[in-house]
Amino acid sequence: MNSVTLGIDLGKRWFHVVGCDGGGRVLLREKFSRSQLLQFMAQHQPCLVGIETCCGSQYLARKFQGFGHEVRLLPAQYVKPFVKSQKNDFNDAQAIAEAVRLPTMRFVPLKTEEQMDVQALHRARERVLQQRLALTNQIRGLLLDRGIEIAQGFYALRTTLPALLEDDDSGLTPMLRDLGRMLLDMWNRTEATIDQMNNRITCMSRDSELCRRLQTIPGIGVLLSTAIVSAVGDASAFRRARDLAAWVGLVPQQHTTRGKPRLLCITKRGNGYLRRLFVQGARALWVWKDKHPNDPVQRWLLQLAERRHIHIAICALANKLVRIAWAVMRSGIEFQHRYHI
Structure with a gap:
């Protein structure tokens, strides 16, 4: 049977x-x-x-x-x-x-091979970024053991380390100098790999009409737009904008009892990589808030920041960006800058 x-x-x-x-x-x-x-x-x-x-x-x-x-x-x-x-x-x-037979069960939408390709590229890029950071910290730690301090950041390592390895009076032993050259070569290859991945993601975003529409939203760039499309496609699996925000984990955690609603911090459920990119995009809007004082999004953010802590305001803006992204994907039109919030 x-x-x-x-x-x-x-x-x-x-x-x-x-x-x-x-x-x-x-x-x-x-x-x-x-x-x-x-x-x-x-x-x-x-x-x-x-x-x-x-x-x-x-x-x-x-x-x-x-x-x-x-x-x-x-x-x-x-x-x-x-x-x-x-x-x-x-x-x-x-x-x-x-x-699987329950009518109230929530399912994960199937992804196309194109979505899987973009998602794989994002995951590989995230791994290479972690490797570059780990390699940078290791190089700075090895030099600090010899009394040589290099400032934080990739620019200082890129400009200071080659000259330091060529300086005979730097106090480095020949073996450590050779090791430093090998580590620097690994670091340069990692940088080149990151640039190649960034170029590939940029080309993908240019070829996707949906990515181009998403990039009309303030705070959403090449990385975030391609990450959204690879994760949710056209967002048809979400009935409302809030459903997408809840899936990303940018809605308040609810702890209601005896009919008294109580909202806590954000749930942080779902796709952590996508949530981090949305928060970074919202934080970028906060950094450039003085450049566009008449923008409705910036004006809404400034008004909220007067009543709440700045980190809470940024998370709220990230939630709003998720909902706007859902509307742009479902409506088929670009983001309209002349609107009222």
Whole structure:
């Protein structure tokens, strides 16, 4: 008997599948390798398939959709309450099969290969930035052990270290001087890699009409616009602007009891990288607030900063930028600077 709902627990090599009928009764419990799973899904009649989001889930979801199945991706934290008794792979798959049938369940939208490419580029760039920072700190620490202090920042390292390594009176030993040249060469290659990634992201933003529209919003540039499109596409998965702001984690945390609402700090849920870029864009608007005194966004920010702490005002502006971005993506028009907040 073919199952109506399939819950699949993904792994690197082995995949556990639990199938249920319309009443929730378990009809299938199988363990497959990757090739066996693809063959099984290709031969199974179209049904509802639930997969927990993890590495590789987007690829398999697209493959299963090509076989005619209706695939839904579930966040791991929403599946955990459905796990009964001991935790094992079959129990996880059964929990997925039960959770995917709920009408109130929230699912993760499937991404296209173009979105995955842009997201991979952003993640690789973030990794290289961390490597550059770690390498910079290590070079400054090694020199500080020899009594040589270099100012913070990349510019000081780029301009001071080459001359220091060539100076015979710097007090560095020959071995440390050779090590410094190797570290400096690694640092320069990292800088070149970052520039190549930045150029690639810039080209992608120019080719995307949606990215160009997002960049008309104050505080949103090349990095943020491409990150938004890679994460949410055209934002069709969000019914309201507040839903996108809540997904990014820029709405207040609610702790209501006895009918008394109480709002705390922001939830910081969802995509932390995207949230950080929105906050940085809002902070940039605060830095340049005196340059555009007649801009409605700047005027709203200044009025809020008079009543709240500046960090709270910046987070509130980041929330507003998320909502404006949702409106721009859903409406299909550019941001209009002549408006009233």
